[in-house]
Amino acid sequence: MDKLKRTSRRLQTVVLLLMLLTPCALALNVATGAWAELLRMPQGIALDREQIFGVRTWAVIALGAIKPAFYMLAFWFLYKLLGLYRQGIIFTADNVAAIRRIGWAIAAIDIAGMAQTLITGPVLTLLHITPAHISARLEVRFLIGGLFVVLVAYVMDMGRELKEQDSLVI
Numbered sequence: 520m521d522k523l524k525r526t527s528r529r530l531q532t533v534v535l536l537l538m539l540l541t542p543c544a545l546a547l548n549v550a551t552g553a554w555a556e557l558l559r560m561p562q563g564i565a566l567d568r569e570q571i572f573g574v575r576t577w578a579v580i581a582l583g584a585i586k587p588a589f590y591m592l593a594f595w596f597l598y599k600l601l602g603l604y605r606q607g608i609i610f611t612a613d614n615v616a617a618i619r620r621i622g623w624a625i626a627a628i629d630i631a632g633m634a635q636t637l638i639t640g641p642v643l644t645l646l647h648i649t650p651a652h653i654s655a656r657l658e659v660r661f662l663i664g665g666l667f668v669v670l671v672a673y674v675m676d677m678g679r680e681l682k683e684q685d686s687l688v689i
Contacts, residue, residue, distance in 0.1 A: 520607055527604040534601065538594040541587050549580055557583035558639050559632075561654045570648045578646060585635040586628060593624035610679050619672040626665025629658040 548557040554566050558579065571579055600617040608614060633656060640653040 527601045531601040534598045575646050586632045589628045589631045596621040615676040622665045622668030626662045629662040632658045
């Protein structure tokens with residue numbers, strides 16, 4: 520049990536660091552004017568950098584922050600799960616719920632990325648930052664992984680329920 524608590528404490532530190540580095544990476548893109556990288560623009564679409572000022576800057580930052588926000592959400596849920604492990608709470612309904620939330624947050628990363636790609640073109644066109652365009656991107660890496668984590672959570676929940684039923688049998 521001590522090994523799990525020690526490992527959880529270390530992993531919580533790593534996850535917290537990743538959670539803090541995510542907005543730092545976003546800020547670095549903004550500070551360096553790496554708008555195309557921030558927005559994951561398709562090749563061939565030119566950004567009119569002179570049009571990115573004032574409220575438009577905030578709109579571009581908001582568009583670029585959609586997917587990183589879901590990374591941070593997944594990191595937060597993982598941080599909370601590791602906190603439960605650090606307290607020695609392992610096979611409980613709280614753990615299963617935390618794992619399920621992590622799975623859905625991971626799956627949401629790809630969904631947010633696809634939504635970000637779909638709305639970026641129309642928003643930038645409306646703001647006169649790019650010529651009229653729309654693009655779509657199919658992303659499934661995190662979606663598949665997240666759904667697998669959700670499945671594992673359901674299996675863990677079934678195992679937890681069986682253990683509880685077994686402990687009631689005399």
